[in-house]
Amino acid sequence: xxxxxxxxxxxxxxxxxxxxxxxxxxxxxxxxxxxxxxxxxxxxxxxxxxxxxxxxxxxxxxxxxxxxxxxxxxxxxxxxxxxxxxxxxxxxxxxxxxxxxxxxxxxxxxxxxxxxxxxxxxxxxxxxxxxxxxxxxxxxxxxxxxxxxxxxxxxxxxxxxxxxxxxxxxxxxxxxxxxxxxxxxxxxxxxxxxxxxxxxxxxxxxxxxxxxxxxxxxxxxxxxxxxxxxxxxxxxxxxxxxxxxxxxxxxxxxxxxxxxxxxxxxxxxxxxxxxxxxxxxxxxxxxxxxxxxxxxxxxxxxxxxxxxxxxxxxxxxxxxxxxxxxxxxxxxxxxxxxxxxxxxxxxxxxxxx
Numbered sequence: 001x002x003x004x005x006x007x008x009x010x011x012x013x014x015x016x017x018x019x020x021x022x023x024x025x026x027x028x029x030x031x032x033x034x035x036x037x038x039x040x041x042x043x044x045x046x047x048x049x050x051x052x053x054x055x056x057x058x059x060x061x062x063x064x065x066x067x068x069x070x071x072x073x074x075x076x077x078x079x080x081x082x083x084x085x086x087x088x089x090x091x092x093x094x095x096x097x098x099x100x101x102x103x104x105x106x107x108x109x110x111x112x113x114x115x116x117x118x119x120x121x122x123x124x125x126x127x128x129x130x131x132x133x134x135x136x137x138x139x140x141x142x143x144x145x146x147x148x149x150x151x152x153x154x155x156x157x158x159x160x161x162x163x164x165x166x167x168x169x170x171x172x173x174x175x176x177x178x179x180x181x182x183x184x185x186x187x188x189x190x191x192x193x194x195x196x197x198x199x200x201x202x203x204x205x206x207x208x209x210x211x212x213x214x215x216x217x218x219x220x221x222x223x224x225x226x227x228x229x230x231x232x233x234x235x236x237x238x239x240x241x242x243x244x245x246x247x248x249x250x251x252x253x254x255x256x257x258x259x260x261x262x263x264x265x266x267x268x269x270x271x272x273x274x275x276x277x278x279x280x281x282x283x284x285x286x287x288x289x290x291x292x293x294x295x296x297x298x299x300x301x302x303x304x305x306x307x308x309x310x311x312x313x314x315x316x317x318x319x320x321x322x323x324x325x326x327x328x329x330x331x332x333x334x335x336x337x338x339x340x341x342x343x344x345x346x347x348x349x350x351x352x353x
Contacts, residue, residue, distance in 0.1 A: 006034050010041045013140055018110060021140050028132045029117055039132045045139035047290070049081075050277055053160030055149045055185070056169030061195040065169065065260035065269075066148050070112050072266050073144050079111040081137035081145045083130055085159055086116045113137065127158040128300060131293070134162055157188055162293060164286060165276045167191040167269070170209065173201030186216060189253055191272045197257035197265065209255050251279055306345070313341045 012020035024042075027035040052069075054062050063084070070080045117130060130147060137145045149159050160166050168189035192213070194205050254272045258265030280286045314320050317340070326332050 006038055007041075010038060013042070013136065014045060016141065018113060021113060021136060022115070024136045025115055025117075025133045028136065029129055031129070035132075039135055042135055042139040046135050047138065049134070049138040049142050049145045050273075051134055051138075051145045051147065051163045051165075052273055053147045053149070053163030053166040054169065055157070055160050055166065055188075056193075056195075057171075058150065060169040060171045061260045062148050062169055065193070065195060065258060065266075066146055068260055068263045068266050069146065069270065070144075072263070072270060074112060078143040079141065080113070081134075081140070081142035082112065082114045082148065083133050083137070083145070084114070084116045084148045084150075085130065086118060086150055113140075113142065127161070128297070130159050131162040131297060157185060160188065161296075164280060164289060165190045165273050167193050167273070169193045169195050170205060171196050172199045172205045186212060190251060190276050191269065192253060192255045193269060194255065194257045195260050198259050202257060206255055206257065213253055213255075251276055309345050310341055313344065317341065 009020050009023060013024055024038055026032075027038060054066055056062055066082060066084070070082060073080050115133065117133065134145050134147065147160055147163055166188050168185060168191075170192065172194060192209050194202055194209070196202070254275070256265055256269045256272050258269055260266075277286075280289065314323065317323055323337050327334055327337065
């Protein structure tokens with residue numbers, strides 16, 4: 001499909017054509033020419049889907065749980081989109097884990113759209129691609145969009161930050177899993193899921209999580225801790241999207257036990273998701289989170305574009321090796337080189353103003 005067909009592609013996506021949705025997400029993932037125009041066209045049609053992030057260490061049962069969640073949402077008459085961020089194949093750069101084995105319960109259901117997105121060694125960039133893919137699913141009309149990550153490190157935290165509600169999975173009997181939460185991922189969880197709750201050690205894992213959450217909340221009781229409380233801005237243009245209004249009641253993260261293989265606890269988990277979404281909706285938290293996400297996205301895109309301009313200037317000056325050699329030879333210094341590279345860009349910006 002040529003770039004001239006892109007308006008048709010958007011129209012077909014908005015009309016519910018799954019093939020068009022798949023092609024748009026492929027363009028987004030590949031960063032194909034014209035993908036930005038597609039995302040821009042879709043933006044006006046977004047803002048309706050409930051976006052849920054599922055993260056946790058490998059082996060915690062995320063894929064099986066996502067499968068059961070999708071099936072339950074379908075039972076309730078809701079449509080679902082799933083983006084699974086997979087590890088990259090060292091040979092092809094594609095996602096290693098296959099769609100069919102990941103969503104066995106929903107094979108053949110056109111109202112469950114599943115897509116694996118490859119990290120390709122660039123998880124930082126993938127977080128932006130994931131956000132764009134969520135917009136495509138949202139514009140398409142999916143009621144629920146689930147983002148599943150392969151791991152639980154800082155990169156995955158960036159990926160799931162586009163979600164309204166984040167669930168962190170932990171499996172029983174793994175002290176490493178609980179210890180891992182102390183490394184920072186504890187802060188992003190709205191719901192903590194002790195999956196495989198029929199295994200020995202589940203009760204202890206729940207107790208450890210409860211203790212950790214209590215320790216996390218106590219030092220900042222009554223303060224705005226960002227993810228779990230929401231300010232009502234006094235002015236929409238307030239820097240960083242934050243106002244001086246009083247914080248709304250905080251969300252106390254819930255702990256839910258599930259057995260994904262049997263579907264046990266899935267109803268309770270969906271109930272926790274719904275409770276969190278309703279709190280966000282009633283307190284203005286949804287809009288606040290969206291404002292913060294878009295502020296971050298604008299900065300990320302602007303820095304990326306400026307970085308590309310700088311790379312172009314570097315090439316125009318003979319390449320980075322030649323510039324570095326001039327510094328080695330004491331002909332110049334890094335600050336002077338940087339100023340020389342940025343100067344024409346700065347002049348263009350000043351002229352435009």
